[in-house]
Amino acid sequence: MSPPRVAVIGGGVAACSLAHGLRDSLASRAVSLHVFEMGRASGGRAATRGTRDDPGLRVDHGVPAFAALTPEFGALCESLVAADVLRRCDGDGSAFGVLRSSGTFEAEDAAGAPTRYRPPVGKGMNALCDGLLGGESTLANFTPSTMVTKVEPVAAQWRLTSKGGVDLGTFDWLVVSSTGLAHPRWRTTFGGEPPLVEAAAALGDTALDATLAALVPLQSKPAAMLAYGSDAAAAWASLPFFKAQVEADPVLSRIVVQRVSQSLTAVVLHSTHEFARSAAHVYGATSTAARIAGAKSDAGEEGRILDAMLVAAEKRLGGLLGPAAAMRSPAWGPHLHRWGAAFPDAPLLPEGRAVVPSARVAFCGDFVEGGEGRGGSVEGAALSGLRLAKALQREIGGLCGAD
Ligand SMILES: Cc1cc2nc3c(=O)[nH]c(=O)nc-3n(C[C@H](O)[C@H](O)[C@H](O)COP(=O)(O)OP(=O)(O)OC[C@H]3O[C@@H](n4cnc5c(N)ncnc54)[C@H](O)[C@@H]3O)c2cc1C
Structure with missing residues (x-):
């Protein structure tokens, strides 16, 4: 039997932390993850910008360095320091x-x-998401430069379509790691109904409707x-x-x-x-x-x-x-x-609304409030991805266990 297919919209810290949290399940092929990112690479607001004019120039134009306040995120950062993905900011300029x-x-x-972290000398902040995804040997299927503009519930699955009209396939679960797709600001930025709002109208799932309603006041x-x-x-x-x-x-x-x-x-x-x-x-x-x-x-x-x-x-x-x-x-x-x-501003999406099993939709990102008070930060995004990995393992029967 083929493993459950999970589509993730967006490839920032939260999505890459989700992939990191699912790494054992991905290695044992208990689940198959497909990450679609509209930018040229992973990272989102933790991305590094380059230029063809000067290949040596890297600019961390979003987050330049970040703090770890919780033991769980601190432990993850230290493991990334050991893997030369991050360095601690102590006294090195x-x-x-x-x-x-x-x-x-x-x-x-x-x-x-x-305790704060930044990329090692000679690397950009994109090292963080690349490291979480597993570098060259990534088990998450990562597709850059692909903006998802349509999500449709089709026979107990989700069908995704890109901005260029390309059919991206059908999936058992849909993970949304950016509010854009579900928030009224889509109307002013791109025009038309937010894709997930349109899909929810067709689905008629009251739990999903409640989650989408909870996202509306988010600024x-x-x-x-x-x-x-x-x-x-x-x-x-x-x-x-x-x-x-x-x-x-x-x-x-x-x-x-x-x-x-x-x-x-x-x-x-x-x-x-x-x-x-x-x-x-x-x-x-x-x-x-x-x-x-x-x-x-x-x-x-x-x-x-x-x-x-x-x-x-x-x-x-x-x-x-x-x-x-x-x-x-x-x-x-x-x-x-x-x-x-x-930076998302209160009221953030309560953790209890972030997973909607009846619609097979879940949310992760720095806009989800997990109780640590770290919304709007790299730490908040990473913790929400790690939490969702555990929740998905519980929801999708047959996935191998994670700690
Ligand atoms: C200028 C700036 C400075 C910051 N400084 C700090 C700091 O000092 N410390 C700190 O902790 N945090 C800081 N932050 C916040 C931090 O960067 C974020 O909290 C964190 O990176 C959010 O990660 P995320 O995965 O939740 O969201 P994102 O990084 O936004 O990831 C969502 C991804 O989804 C993609 N996407 C959206 N819609 C679609 C679609 N339809 N199809 C495909 N892909 C899509 C986006 O391109 C994006 O890559 C800063 C942010 C900014 C912008």
């Missing part, structure tokens, strides 16, 4: 702190800081970013931090300085949620939403937003960085990338 309104940098007190705080490689790498690299919160600024919330090589430093500016909200109609021409899904972007507006972010950075970093020329003559970029949903 990973200084964290605050850029005060006065323009001075104040490093955080290391004694009170959480997301947006964030904009810009990144660029710079000839003035040495000047940027000499800044005394890796990641700094920007104190009391209407435009910028964080500045992240990634030392890529001796001659290249990538800088990512994160806007405040309020600033990103004022730019809600602009995604950035090179964002996945614009490239793959056809979300609109306006070049003039992009220029205005980039300019406002650069001016704010010049103002705050002037005393530390020297001449503004370092900011105005990047070797690559600046590029704007507005995340439609950077």
